[in-house]
Amino acid sequence: xxxxxxxxxxxxxxxxxxxxxxxxxxxxxxxxxxxxxxxxxxxxxxxxxxxxxxxxxxxxxxxxxxxxxxxxxxxxxxxxxxxxxxxxxxxxxxxxxxxxxxxxxxxxxxxxxxxxxxxxxxxxxxxxxxxxxxxxxxxxxxxxxxxxxxxxxxxxxxxxxxxxxxxxxxxxxxxxxxxxxxxxxxxxxxxxxxxxxxxxxxxxxxxxxxxxxxxxxxxxxxxxxxxxxxxxxxxxxxxxxxxxxxxxxxxxxxxxxxxxxxxxxxxxxxxxxxxxxxxxxxxxxxxxxxxxxxxxxxxxxxxxxxxxxxxxxxxxxxxxxxxxxxxxxxxxxxxxxxxxxxxxxxxxxxxxxxxxxxxxxxxxxxxxxxxxxxxxxxxxxxxxxxxxxxxxxxxxxxxxxxxxxxxxxxxxxxxxxxxxxxxxxxxxxxxxxxxxxxxxxxxxxxxxxxxxxxxxxxxxxxxxxxxxxxxxxxxxxxxxxxxxxxxxxxxxxxxxxxxxxxxxxxxxxxxxxxxxxxxxxxxxxxxxxxxxxxxxxxxxxxxxxxxxxxxxxxxxxxxxxxxxxxxxxxxxxxxxxxxxxxxxxxxxxxxxxxxxxxxxxxxxxxxxxxxxxxxxxxxxxxxxxxxxxxxxxxxxxxxxxxxxxxxxxxxxxxxxxxxxxxxxxxxxxx
Numbered sequence: 183x184x185x186x187x188x189x190x191x192x193x194x195x196x197x198x199x200x201x202x203x204x205x206x207x208x209x210x211x212x213x214x215x216x217x218x219x220x221x222x223x224x225x226x227x228x229x230x231x232x233x234x235x236x237x238x239x240x241x242x243x244x245x246x247x248x249x250x251x252x253x254x255x256x257x258x259x260x261x262x263x264x265x266x267x268x269x270x271x272x273x274x275x276x277x278x279x280x281x282x283x284x285x286x287x288x289x290x291x292x293x294x295x296x297x298x299x300x301x302x303x304x305x306x307x308x309x310x311x312x313x314x315x316x317x318x319x320x321x322x323x324x325x326x327x328x329x330x331x332x333x334x335x336x337x338x339x340x341x342x343x344x345x346x347x348x349x350x351x352x353x354x355x356x357x358x359x360x361x362x363x364x365x366x367x368x369x370x371x372x373x374x375x376x377x378x379x380x381x382x383x384x385x386x387x388x389x390x391x392x393x394x395x396x397x398x399x400x401x402x403x404x405x406x407x408x409x410x411x412x413x414x415x416x417x418x419x420x421x422x423x424x425x426x427x428x429x430x431x432x433x434x435x436x437x438x439x440x441x442x443x444x445x446x447x448x449x450x451x452x453x454x455x456x457x458x459x460x461x462x463x464x465x466x467x468x469x470x471x472x473x474x475x476x477x478x479x480x481x482x483x484x485x486x487x488x489x490x491x492x493x494x495x496x497x498x499x500x501x502x503x504x505x506x507x508x509x510x511x512x513x514x515x516x517x518x519x520x521x522x523x524x525x526x527x528x529x530x531x532x533x534x535x536x537x538x539x540x541x542x543x544x545x546x547x548x549x550x551x552x553x554x555x556x557x558x559x560x561x562x563x564x565x566x567x568x569x570x571x572x573x574x575x576x577x578x579x580x581x582x583x584x585x586x587x588x589x590x591x592x593x594x595x596x597x598x599x600x601x602x603x604x605x606x607x608x609x610x611x612x613x614x615x616x617x618x619x620x621x622x623x624x625x626x627x628x629x630x631x632x633x634x635x636x637x638x639x640x641x642x643x644x645x646x647x648x649x650x651x652x653x654x655x656x657x658x659x660x661x662x663x664x665x666x667x668x669x670x671x672x673x674x675x676x677x678x679x680x681x682x683x684x685x686x687x688x689x690x691x692x693x694x695x696x697x698x699x700x701x702x703x704x705x706x707x708x709x710x711x712x713x714x715x716x717x718x719x720x721x722x723x724x725x726x727x728x729x730x731x732x733x734x735x736x737x738x739x740x741x742x743x744x745x746x747x748x749x750x751x752x753x754x755x756x757x758x759x760x761x762x763x764x765x766x767x768x769x770x771x772x773x774x775x776x777x778x779x780x781x782x783x784x785x786x787x788x789x790x791x792x793x794x795x796x797x798x799x800x801x802x803x804x805x806x807x808x809x810x811x812x813x814x815x816x817x818x819x820x821x822x823x824x825x826x827x828x829x830x831x832x833x834x835x836x837x838x839x840x841x842x843x844x845x846x847x848x849x850x851x852x
Contacts, residue, residue, distance in 0.1 A: 506540040579625055
């Protein structure tokens with residue numbers, strides 16, 4: 183077997199994020215880097231586990247597939263990191279925020295020289311017969327090709343776009359394989375992760391066809407794409423209920439008028455459990471703020487421990503804007519410090535949540551969706567729920583969505599895994615001395631398969647059932663599934679919908695048997711997107727006003743200064759003026775027009791899209807919704823809640839959105 187190396191790139195998406203992540207300046211000083219890495223030790227991971235971008239995830243699926251078949255030594259993976267340089271997949275790295283994609287050509291070369299990318303690559307490839315490169319423009323430039331090649335029999339195969347071809351030498355042993363938009367369409371996969379996805383398909387065929395499969399491609403790299411032609415298609419990726427989505431398809435370029443959708447359920451079709459309370463759980467994703475944050479100086483108390491000193495929404499308000507909290511095992515375990523503290527304190531004490539309010543635990547199936555099998559055993563999960571003091575514990579499931587729902591064999595395998603785990607879970611729960619309420623997970627790929635799953639769980643003796651795999655489904659699809667379930671639901675059954683928060687349909691869900699759901703979408707809207715960051719009780723959603731920080735953790739502005747798009751003094755003056763004018767406007771000391779002018783002047787330098795923001799900012803400044811809101815956050819911090827700027831403002835705005843959502847939810851379900 184030939185010695186094979188894969189070179190891929192780091193991704194902006196990482197498994198662990200923190201406000202204290204490493205920045206470019208930290209990598210310039212060995213002492214600074216070592217000090218910050220020591221501080222971030224609890225958040226550090228091997229490189230192969232740190233990156234969560236689509237290309238990396240698909241690539242790792244392919245690599246793991248190969249290693250399961252042929253052994254770990256089948257190939258090696260190195261990653262071009264804009265922070266650490268060229269690193270082996272097992273190198274432990276701290277969270278960081280540096281990328282070649284935002285650097286101009288000169289800066290890429292200067293920075294890659296500092297990181298010794300070219301030199302290290304030349305040394306590494308000497309040990310391999312074949313090297314596959316899965317890199318975009320900026321990362322290809324960082325290689326500074328050509329390299330000194332001692333063995334012209336070596337094959338260097340580049341999966342790259344047409345525009346990247348200019349960075350790849352046009353002579354042996356360099357081989358260019360074009361991967362572009364037309365391939366994203368024909369393989370029905372997004373361009374961002376396409377190179378990783380194609381390598382995954384290559385690995386799959388390599389496993390299925392045997393060792394000689396790869397030799398054909400190595401001998402003639404031009405057949406790389408043709409060898410995968412059986413995977414090319416024109417259809418869109420499958421949804422939860424493909425046959426329903428097909429009937430809802432609209433012609434391209436047809437403007438759809440948004441209208442209210444009415445969901446009608448006649449009384450004779452209500453589920454027998456209608457009348458049980460409908461409750462809302464919020465997922466726990468480290469959503470905390472510093473209760474003593476100084477908004478004027480943008481500083482927190484020194485040496486605070488975020489886990490001990492920061493506050494959750496229920497502590498800020500003094501009451502809970504949710505009926506319970508859902509926490510997934512994968513979230514507990516992604517951080518060593520957090521895992522240790524929860525293990526020592528239990529979930530109620532760790533979350534400082536009243537013991538008379540429920541905390542629900544699940545395994546976090548989206549975290550291991552691409553694994554062959556779930557990484558947990560029933561005994562382990564039972565003891566985990568009991569020892570940490572969960573009120574409600576969910577059996578081990580395996581998601582059946584996307585590509586996994588397409589494959590009849592694979593979806594049936596995952597369905598069986600979920601069902602077998604549920605049977606084992608309730609059997610051992612009954613035999614053991616467990617105090618939490620067990621919930622069996624139902625998985626499926628269409629209404630009938632979900633009905634079968636729920637029916638089996640009822641027969642097993644479950645009084646609480648959770649429906650998984652719904653988070654990205656259309657409301658009409660969920661309702662069609664619930665219509666199928668409603669006739670078989672007994673009057674005692676509690677039915678939880680994972681990841682679903684649709685206020686316009688919640689009463690319909692309830693009539694069809696649902697009694698609980700969870701979602702943090704309204705909280706996340708506080709900093710995701712640009713037009714609906716602040717919710718009002720009147721029903722209007724507003725944009726938050728973006729005033730990104732220059733100093734501290736102002737990563738975006740630092741990049742712009744490095745790119746020569748303005749000086750630090752220019753940015754600081756515009757930033758200070760925008761903040762000052764907003765605060766003066768809040769007190770009635772400035773006009774709307776002068777305030778808007780100051781905010782947009784900073785916007786223009788940042789490049790945030792002045793034309794888009796003008797009307798949105800004018801609307802929120804005219805209406806001043808924070809002054810009309812009776813919630814504690816809006817009353818205490820005023821206009822700061824509408825400023826898009828760092829965790830302590832953005833998450834407070836998310837807490838406010840949760841407050842609004844919960845009040846509306848209670849009104850709907852009265």
